Amino acid sequence: MSAEMNLKIKIWRQKNSKTSGSFETYPVVANEHMSFLEMLDVLNEDLISQKKEPIVFEHDCREGICGACSLVINGQPHGPNSGTTTCQLHMRFFKDGDIIVVEPYRASAFPVLKDVAVDRSAFDRIMQAGGYISVNAGQAPDGNAIPIEKGRAGQSFEAAACIGCGACVAACPNGSAMLFTSAKIAHLGHLPQGVVEADKRAQAMVAQMDKEGFGMCSNVGACEAECPKEIKLENIAFMNRSYLKAVFSGEEV
Amino acid sequence: MKWLITFFSSSIGKKLLMSLTGLFLILFLVVHLIGNLQLLKDDGGEAFNTYAYMMAHNPLIKIVAYGNYFFIILHAFVGISITLYNRGAKGQKYAVSKSNKTTWASKNMALLGTLILAFTFIHMGDFWFKMKFTNELATVSYEGFPVVKDLFTRVSTAFSQLWIVAVYLIGMLVLSFHLWHGFQSAFQTLGLSHKKYTPLIHNVGKAYAILIPLGFAIIPIWYFFFKSM
Numbered sequence: 001m002s003a004e005m006n007l008k009i010k011i012w013r014q015k016n017s018k019t020s021g022s023f024e025t026y027p028v029v030a031n032e033h034m035s036f037l038e039m040l041d042v043l044n045e046d047l048i049s050q051k052k053e054p055i056v057f058e059h060d061c062r063e064g065i066c067g068a069c070s071l072v073i074n075g076q077p078h079g080p081n082s083g084t085t086t087c088q089l090h091m092r093f094f095k096d097g098d099i100i101v102v103e104p105y106r107a108s109a110f111p112v113l114k115d116v117a118v119d120r121s122a123f124d125r126i127m128q129a130g131g132y133i134s135v136n137a138g139q140a141p142d143g144n145a146i147p148i149e150k151g152r153a154g155q156s157f158e159a160a161a162c163i164g165c166g167a168c169v170a171a172c173p174n175g176s177a178m179l180f181t182s183a184k185i186a187h188l189g190h191l192p193q194g195v196v197e198a199d200k201r202a203q204a205m206v207a208q209m210d211k212e213g214f215g216m217c218s219n220v221g222a223c224e225a226e227c228p229k230e231i232k233l234e235n236i237a238f239m240n241r242s243y244l245k246a247v248f249s250g251e252e253v
Numbered sequence: 254m255k256w257l258i259t260f261f262s263s264s265i266g267k268k269l270l271m272s273l274t275g276l277f278l279i280l281f282l283v284v285h286l287i288g289n290l291q292l293l294k295d296d297g298g299e300a301f302n303t304y305a306y307m308m309a310h311n312p313l314i315k316i317v318a319y320g321n322y323f324f325i326i327l328h329a330f331v332g333i334s335i336t337l338y339n340r341g342a343k344g345q346k347y348a349v350s351k352s353n354k355t356t357w358a359s360k361n362m363a364l365l366g367t368l369i370l371a372f373t374f375i376h377m378g379d380f381w382f383k384m385k386f387t388n389e390l391a392t393v394s395y396e397g398f399p400v401v402k403d404l405f406t407r408v409s410t411a412f413s414q415l416w417i418v419a420v421y422l423i424g425m426l427v428l429s430f431h432l433w434h435g436f437q438s439a440f441q442t443l444g445l446s447h448k449k450y451t452p453l454i455h456n457v458g459k460a461y462a463i464l465i466p467l468g469f470a471i472i473p474i475w476y477f478f479f480k481s482m
């Protein structure tokens with residue numbers, strides 16, 4: 001038996017990035033096995049059958065790996081369960097009769113496109129600025145050609161878990177993207193293949209991050225608390241020292 | 254030069270300024286407290302007055318003092334400009350916000366800092382300004398010194414007034430909160446984070462944030478309760 005839940009969803013509706021939005025409240029009948037997005041699907045079906053406009057929200061893999069889903073649910077990016085994305089958040093974390101408040105991510109660099117979908121292309125541009133390594137394409141290289149110590153590989157892998165969802169920016173009272181940017185810089189910067197371009201990468205990615213209008217980190221730690229992949233603040237320290245090293249030892253005058 | 258301008262206009266460059274100026278002020282507070290503790294000596298003010306005289310006349314101390322004025326102003330200026338920029342970067346606020354695992358101090362550094370600045374003006378107006386720019390203070394003479402201004406009497410008169418004591422206690426409480434977050438934050442900003450020493454930095458920071466403001470607070474309390482009655 002799956003328990004039926006009668007919920008009220010108080011959700012942000014906004015026509016486009018030029019208009020201002022407001023909250024609307026809709027009733028929905030869900031059950032505890034649904035994911036949060038499935039619950040929104042049910043709500044959208046209801047809205048369509050009432051000839052109302054369905055709510056625009058983002059999603060893709062629905063298995064917690066792509067970073068497309070977003071939403072601030074009852075004041076928390078990706079909702080109340082720690083270490084999970086919205087698509088992996090189950091309705092059993094709510095109670096029958098709850099009023100659930102759903103808002104878009106808030107940050108000036110993430111403008112609302114429609115309803116609760118925001119434009120996160122700023123992250124793409126930060127990646128394009130330096131979130132890569134330059135290799136000659138061709139045969140796949142031997143996986144173990146460059147031995148990497150376990151601890152280092154571990155640090156890199158942990159940072160590489162970042163799915164680029166933007167919850168860190170959404171959680172940050174300063175709208176800072178330093179957790180995301182630092183995860184990318186640390187992911188590549190810990191590995192020998194990434195060290196070659198480390199200085200250039202740190203400078204280019206930080207410069208792009210600043211250019212996009214993200215805020216400056218005050219080391220509040222809200223990002224780490226809300227990150228669905230539990231990316232650590234140590235990455236920000238890694239980014240800071242990579243950047244400082246790059247600036248003070250670089251050739252540019 | 255271009256690289257320096259680029260650096261100080263970057264987010265990490267500005268944060269580096271905050272961190273280094275903050276750490277300088279942290280060092281200054283230790284020295285300032287050690288000097289002030291001489292007010293607790295029961296010698297009618299000789300130790301404190303001669304110390305104050307030396308501080309005002311030593312050229313090296315003078316240079317450090319000007320550095321200190323400059324750094325606190327720079328810290329305040331950059332801090333407030335960062336905060337205003339960040340407010341714009343956040344844009345619209347959430348209708349509901351639930352912030353887990355974050356401290357109140359970390360989100361209110363500019364408010365705390367502005368209160369510290371206000372306190373600093375009151376504090377310097379009362380002692381530093383009167384000592385340096387007016388002839389309001391009486392003079393005393395001690396062996397081996399020329400005429401020395403009696404800052405000690407000024408301090409003890411001030412601390413016999415309840416409202417001044419209250420201002421000082423509130424000032425120190427505010428400072429404590431600022432440092433509770435600021436101390437460890439400065440190291441994170443510098444990129445110094447490692448499982449070997451970060452727990453130590455956090456603990457030293459918490460101890461500092463309690464003990465230093467407490468040390469300063471003892472002085473007005475001592476004067477109010479034990480000297481002026």
Ligand code: HEM
Binds near residue numbers: 219332
């Ligand atoms: C004795 C006085 C002071 C000391 C010892 C002190 C110390 C510090 C330290 C160590 C930090 C951390 C820096 C970092 O995160 O890298 C900090 C941050 C900050 N301080 Fe102060 N401070 C003092 C006075 C002030 C004043 C007068 C103001 C301004 C009005 C101020 C405003 C700020 C702000 C806004 C931050 C946060 C910056 C950020 O992380 O975004 N502080 N302070």
Ligand code: SF4
Binds near residue numbers: 167169180226
């Ligand atoms: S650091 Fe965490 S919260 Fe930020 S984009 Fe990556 S996965 Fe999302």
Ligand code: FES
Binds near residue numbers: 058059060066068
């Ligand atoms: S939809 Fe892919 S992570 Fe949620």
